[in-house]
Amino acid sequence: xxxxxxxxxxxxxxxxxxxxxxxxxxxxxxxxxxxxxxxxxxxxxxxxxxxxxxxxxxxxxxxxxxxxxxxxxxxxxxxxxxxxxxxxxxxxxxxxxxxxxxxxxxxxxxxxxxxxxxxx
Amino acid sequence: xxxxxxxxxxxxxxxxxxxxxxxxxxxxxxxxxxxxxxxxxxxxxxxxxxxxxxxxxxxxxxxxxxxxxxxxxxxxxxxxxxxxxxxxxxxxxxxxxxxxxxxxxxx
Numbered sequence: 001x002x003x004x005x006x007x008x009x010x011x012x013x014x015x016x017x018x019x020x021x022x023x024x025x026x027x028x029x030x031x032x033x034x035x036x037x038x039x040x041x042x043x044x045x046x047x048x049x050x051x052x053x054x055x056x057x058x059x060x061x062x063x064x065x066x067x068x069x070x071x072x073x074x075x076x077x078x079x080x081x082x083x084x085x086x087x088x089x090x091x092x093x094x095x096x097x098x099x100x101x102x103x104x105x106x107x108x109x110x111x112x113x114x115x116x117x118x119x120x
Numbered sequence: 121x122x123x124x125x126x127x128x129x130x131x132x133x134x135x136x137x138x139x140x141x142x143x144x145x146x147x148x149x150x151x152x153x154x155x156x157x158x159x160x161x162x163x164x165x166x167x168x169x170x171x172x173x174x175x176x177x178x179x180x181x182x183x184x185x186x187x188x189x190x191x192x193x194x195x196x197x198x199x200x201x202x203x204x205x206x207x208x209x210x211x212x213x214x215x216x217x218x219x220x221x222x223x224x225x226x227x
Contacts, residue, residue: 035216044207044218044219044220044221045164045209045218045221046218047216047217047218050216059214062215095163095164100169104211104216106154106166106169106170106209106211107154107156107164107166107209108166108169108175109166110163110164110165111163112163113163
């Protein structure tokens, strides 16, 4: 069974940083791209960032480019999202998702999400 | 940016009835479209991928159709566990985008 477990969310002041982690199990982690998707409370879904299976390619939504950094450690079956210069509008549930493909595709598994609240 | 527009925003349906949800893309996405549903307090779950292929464990009452810019998700006979918010998602053009969701509620 595929399991994705996010951690690292919490309450943070604007301008500060937070690092999210996602621990994966139940599949061959380094065969798949991983993405982060977020959802503001009561709102829709927004793709945030992507990382390829081999760590060589990353990509970001314009709304977070230059502030967020995605990375992965295939030895630890984990993916991370370093979030700097956080803004109030970054408040959301952040989901780690397994991509059916080496770079892009549909999301066949989702974590339970971790809530990031940016507020003074 | 590819805009995905879902309609209606809310669909009121009685248990056992048929529900038809629409998703329109601002430009062609081929058949690179997925559907998810999300129940309150839960993360989304994959229902359909490649426009018409049911994901593992998804009942046959869920049917996806369409290609290009027009897509439909049909639930043939709504069960109590189907009342949720449904999202479409295109993975053809960067940036990957979602529709705003259709809430299927009990009539």
